[in-house]
Amino acid sequence: MAGAFDGTLIPPPRRPSCTWLIDPLHALELSFQVVATLMSVLEYTGPSPFYKELAQVAIPISADFIQVSSTATAIRVAYVIGDLEHKASRLVTKTFTLSRPEVAEVGFEPILTSTAPQHASDIQAFAVSPSRKHQATLREIENANGKKRFVEIWADPQLVASLDVTQVHGQFYTDDVFKSLAFSPSETALVYTAEANSDTPKDLQDNPYPSCRFKSDFGESYSNKRHPTLFILRWGSPVDAPAIMRVPKWNVSLTALALPKALSDTVALGQAVFVTEERIFATGYETGKDGRFLGIKWCSNRPASIWDLNIPVAMAVAENPPGVSVVCTAAKIEAPGRSFRSPRVFFDPDKKAKQLFWLSHPVGDAASYCLHVRDLVGVTEDRVLIDSVSDPEEDQFPGLYTNFNLLANPFIYNVTPSVVLQTYWKSSATVISVQVETGDINHERMWFGGSPSEGWTVLATDGVSQMVCSKSSLTSPPKLVLLTLNRGGEWVRRILDRSILSPKMEEALGDLTLSVVPIPDRYPVDSIVLQSKKALSATGPRPYCVTIPHGGPYGVSTTSFAARVTALALEGYTISLPNYTGSVGFGNKSIEKLTGHVGTLDVSDCMATVEELVRLGISERGRQLVHGSSHGGFIAGHLIGQYPEVFKAAVMQNAVTSLGEFVASSDEPDSVFLEMGLPYSPGTCMTPEIYQVFYEASPIAHVDKVRTPVLLLVGEDDRRVPPSQGKNYFHALKGRGRRVDMLTFPGEGHAIQGVEAVRIGYEAGRDWFRMHARE
Numbered sequence: 130m131a132g133a134f135d136g137t138l139i140p141p142p143r144r145p146s147c148t149w150l151i152d153p154l155h156a157l158e159l160s161f162q163v164v165a166t167l168m169s170v171l172e173y174t175g176p177s178p179f180y181k182e183l184a185q186v187a188i189p190i191s192a193d194f195i196q197v198s199s200t201a202t203a204i205r206v207a208y209v210i211g212d213l214e215h216k217a218s219r220l221v222t223k224t225f226t227l228s229r230p231e232v233a234e235v236g237f238e239p240i241l242t243s244t245a246p247q248h249a250s251d252i253q254a255f256a257v258s259p260s261r262k263h264q265a266t267l268r269e270i271e272n273a274n275g276k277k278r279f280v281e282i283w284a285d286p287q288l289v290a291s292l293d294v295t296q297v298h299g300q301f302y303t304d305d306v307f308k309s310l311a312f313s314p315s316e317t318a319l320v321y322t323a324e325a326n327s328d329t330p331k332d333l334q335d336n337p338y339p340s341c342r343f344k345s346d347f348g349e350s351y352s353n354k355r356h357p358t359l360f361i362l363r364w365g366s367p368v369d370a371p372a373i374m375r376v377p378k379w380n381v382s383l384t385a386l387a388l389p390k391a392l393s394d395t396v397a398l399g400q401a402v403f404v405t406e407e408r409i410f411a412t413g414y415e416t417g418k419d420g421r422f423l424g425i426k427w428c429s430n431r432p433a434s435i436w437d438l439n440i441p442v443a444m445a446v447a448e449n450p451p452g453v454s455v456v457c458t459a460a461k462i463e464a465p466g467r468s469f470r471s472p473r474v475f476f477d478p479d480k481k482a483k484q485l486f487w488l489s490h491p492v493g494d495a496a497s498y499c500l501h502v503r504d505l506v507g508v509t510e511d512r513v514l515i516d517s518v519s520d521p522e523e524d525q526f527p528g529l530y531t532n533f534n535l536l537a538n539p540f541i542y543n544v545t546p547s548v549v550l551q552t553y554w555k556s557s558a559t560v561i562s563v564q565v566e567t568g569d570i571n572h573e574r575m576w577f578g579g580s581p582s583e584g585w586t587v588l589a590t591d592g593v594s595q596m597v598c599s600k601s602s603l604t605s606p607p608k609l610v611l612l613t614l615n616r617g618g619e620w621v622r623r624i625l626d627r628s629i630l631s632p633k634m635e636e637a638l639g640d641l642t643l644s645v646v647p648i649p650d651r652y653p654v655d656s657i658v659l660q661s662k663k664a665l666s667a668t669g670p671r672p673y674c675v676t677i678p679h680g681g682p683y684g685v686s687t688t689s690f691a692a693r694v695t696a697l698a699l700e701g702y703t704i705s706l707p708n709y710t711g712s713v714g715f716g717n718k719s720i721e722k723l724t725g726h727v728g729t730l731d732v733s734d735c736m737a738t739v740e741e742l743v744r745l746g747i748s749e750r751g752r753q754l755v756h757g758s759s760h761g762g763f764i765a766g767h768l769i770g771q772y773p774e775v776f777k778a779a780v781m782q783n784a785v786t787s788l789g790e791f792v793a794s795s796d797e798p799d800s801v802f803l804e805m806g807l808p809y810s811p812g813t814c815m816t817p818e819i820y821q822v823f824y825e826a827s828p829i830a831h832v833d834k835v836r837t838p839v840l841l842l843v844g845e846d847d848r849r850v851p852p853s854q855g856k857n858y859f860h861a862l863k864g865r866g867r868r869v870d871m872l873t874f875p876g877e878g879h880a881i882q883g884v885e886a887v888r889i890g891y892e893a894g895r896d897w898f899r900m901h902a903r904e
Contacts (some may be wrong), residue, residue, distance in 0.1 A: 191588055194595070267310065386454070485503045583689075586599045602690060642661075644658050675754045675756055676754070678731070680760045684760070769837040781839060787858075841858065844873075
């Protein structure tokens, strides 16, 4: 076909001798392909004021108690802000101080003050010592000569010790998987994690093979990163020295910790914490027998153990250059079939290590977590404080589904010693505490007056009676809350900070209502619904409903604030966030039911939410849209293939479309075998029989039936769902004359999280729906 892309069709040259080959039905199909092609190109309709404002809300991500005394509490909070103008994420910090006189009347309300936000883009990580007399900073500064890295120890405004580590090692590891940043009990040493330097030509002695030899990495987000290594910085006088002064350089040392040679290539260390000056607990991630580190981002079921490391005492500064390796003696804490991580040590008031806590998860499984404790004084057996839960009653604790790590200091003990944890409880993010001695679990949200529609994130505790949390919902951006546990066991709340919104945005958010809709005969399946109050009471057609299944599949949608979801609702859509069978936060039985039924049960659950919202009058037939990322995109592909007449338009971001090809090139090939209920072990290979199972469970098996216009969003550097998944699906649809378009994002991985890429992706989805969802 020849023609200009302006809506005017120019017929091809006539070929009289061939016209008899084209029957009327074929001509109709060709006509459909022409129209579909014209309707498949995405057109930009301009920026979204709703998204622009919500995407630039400051999100609190961490906190530290930098002062706790009878007269003042000072809390440093780090926020991340999406700067759309400069197309970058900004890290800023604010310090909040609650002060009171030395002698105050009973009931005196502390005076709250705060500093102006301070840009902290050069700070990679920050930690406060147990005494709160020292702070540690991992700093990276970029100038005309490149990047320089420093490790700094501060005492109030005084720089106590500093070391330029640019030539000693590569980037700091500051992610949840490997990050270490902890002081020793004496506060004269600091452990952190960074990339080991690669071998130099001099080290290789003209041998080219080591530099070319394949070394397995950790997949998504870890491409081109070198082996993580623990480093210990030691300096000067103890914490109770009479004066704080700068430590001379000759009294500052840096040592790299290494495992014995037999382990160094198969175990990668991170998450280290001190027990004594010469003893450390760390998490060690292990390769399989095939020499492969499976992708670990968002995966808590990888082979890992807790390692008890003893460091040689002799580390003479004058004799060793910075970064010299010292081999530790190592003992492993492990259990068959369990993945251990996130060690945390509880110290008594005399700075003696009393107990070790850690998280565990079944290797290669998707069940809930367990919390373990080991007494470090005396000889007692390890205990499980929080065990997994199979089939909880409706309002009972569903099991622990926590973040990848415990808090750096997760303890509260002014009433009874307890560990504070973040978890998912059905469709809400919430906070719980578990008593160390009894294992009794308290649902803290109920204690401090939270609403089921709110999501709570715990950011820090002071180790005694206070914690800082962020609370939010899909209709309310985050508020920063200080919670204080009084002697009566009651939480006292104080709002420290809240998002500042325009009056127009406040009014728009006030029109939204949030609910959780249970799906009949599919307990515990539910859907979080966000909709306009005005639309509910209005006559005429219901707004188009966007079904957004979460990824995973063992993930969860919650009521917590999400700028893109709320902004889309403000564009006039009803939003449905189904938690299908297999979603975490509902007990292990629900997770186990999905195994072997991926592509059927999760899809039928999502379709059931569509039908239930229609039955309730929340939405209506013929006004349905779908948007999914990762496994959510997998479900979206199934929905438009299995139910081709239901959805007016679909957006699929980094979607899994063909499980057979996925296995060959993803950083987590084991996940598909797990989801399909098939055995997997190191060295497992694809067979025709297995491929057939994967093919039949894939959206590509239904591609011939797709009639829904599809927009694909693809991160070019995605290691989890290879870009070929989206691209091949695009060509399959295009070759069948379907309405399809695709945007690709160089440099973006699986999450597509760059500020500019996220904005473009959001506006592209909005415009695709506008094109195809019309009256």
